Amino acid sequence: MSDCHPVGGETLLDAPLLMRFDALLGEPDAGRALERLDRELAWQRPRLRLYGREHPIPRRQVWMGSPDAHYRYSGRDFTPAPWHPEVARIREAVIARLALAGLDVDFNSVLLNRYQGGGERMGWHSDDEPELGPEPLIAAVSLGAARPLRFRWKQREHEGFNAWLPHDSLLLMGPGVQRRLQHALLPRRIPGLRISLTFRRIAP
Numbered sequence: 001m002s003d004c005h006p007v008g009g010e011t012l013l014d015a016p017l018l019m020r021f022d023a024l025l026g027e028p029d030a031g032r033a034l035e036r037l038d039r040e041l042a043w044q045r046p047r048l049r050l051y052g053r054e055h056p057i058p059r060r061q062v063w064m065g066s067p068d069a070h071y072r073y074s075g076r077d078f079t080p081a082p083w084h085p086e087v088a089r090i091r092e093a094v095i096a097r098l099a100l101a102g103l104d105v106d107f108n109s110v111l112l113n114r115y116q117g118g119g120e121r122m123g124w125h126s127d128d129e130p131e132l133g134p135e136p137l138i139a140a141v142s143l144g145a146a147r148p149l150r151f152r153w154k155q156r157e158h159e160g161f162n163a164w165l166p167h168d169s170l171l172l173m174g175p176g177v178q179r180r181l182q183h184a185l186l187p188r189r190i191p192g193l194r195i196s197l198t199f200r201r202i203a204p
């Protein structure tokens, strides 16, 4: 079901568009980026309220972006951290790769997620907050341990599927993906650190 494209992208879904690109940064840059982000970011484990009880999230995270790109997440307001130079470089690489694929995109914020090992995870959700606009385009960069991002259709019109995200890959979730599907990083017996960066555009 996948197509090969000259720009190196692999189409996982045609409509809505879901594509994966490999070797975004190349080595040694990708390995270095993983180490630097792990070491230099102020990783947080906020507590979120779920069904009236507070739980620490089962991963660590950092919100980063332009000062006007405020974000509400599970009922809380987050002010983004300023762009780290490594993250700014990755953002440029994402924009360049998507431009090669004919997509003119821009991002003013990113959620970085840090999963210590296969037990750390993110539950089922769509990135459909109103500040992302009606049909957001989200670009997810993966560094470190390869894990599958699981997708399921909201109306159950097709079978769910895995998008495997190897080190130094980029997953493009095009318009319609958030409206029609949910995704989750489920716990798996896969050892190793993984960091993902999900770039978004927030209306100021």
Ligand SMILES: O=C(O)CCC(=O)C(=O)O
Residues within 6 Å of the ligand: 111, 113, 122, 127, 140, 142, 149, 165, 183, 185, 196, 198
């Ligand atoms: O870690 C991942 O690849 C998924 C992250 C994600 O879904 C998100 O940041 O919204």
Ligand SMILES: [Fe+2]
Residues within 6 Å of the ligand: 125, 126, 127, 183, 198
């Ligand atoms: Fe997401």
